[in-house]
Amino acid sequence: MTVFEAIPISQIGKGTAYITAGDGKAYPLDAEELRRAFAAIVHDNSTEMITTGEAAQILGVSAKTVARMLDAGEIPFVRYSAKGNRMVSRAQVVAYRDKSESHSHETLETMREAASQGGLDTILG
Structure with missing residues (x-):
């Protein structure tokens, strides 16, 4: 079993694959770990990976909002x-x-x- 150790994202080298939970820390992955991570993400046999822009269209929000969702680990x-x-x-x-x-x-x-129980629905008519 592999033990993953988090490091600050700023210490990740260019071209290094990693996973982050959005807390500013990264988990570097070697080729096999990256393959297994992809497999785990798409365990439902849906192998389609999309960009944050495409995710924004599906969610009806901006790409910046999607970036905040990802950073928050949602x-x-x-x-x-x-x-x-x-x-x-x-x-x-x-x-x-x-x-x-x-x-x-x-x-x-x-x-x-709650509005109905408070009688507000009759006020608004």
Whole structure:
């Protein structure tokens, strides 16, 4: 079993593959660990990795908002290429969107029930 040790992202060398949870620390990966990380991310047989811009379109937000989500650890990602571009699993982005939409609908319903119980629905008519 491999033991992963986190290091500051600033210490990652150019062209090095790594995973981060968005806390400013990175977990460097060798070729086999990178292969296994990709396999774990796409364990549902959906191997399609997409850019943060594509994720933004799916989520209906800006690419900067997606970057903040990734930095906060809300959606897992991997960095690759000389530029260190971030890629995410399309399946995980869709699952995040679906979960967020479900939570929004539940919250709205709770607010409607509270308004009804407080008599506010008759005021607004």
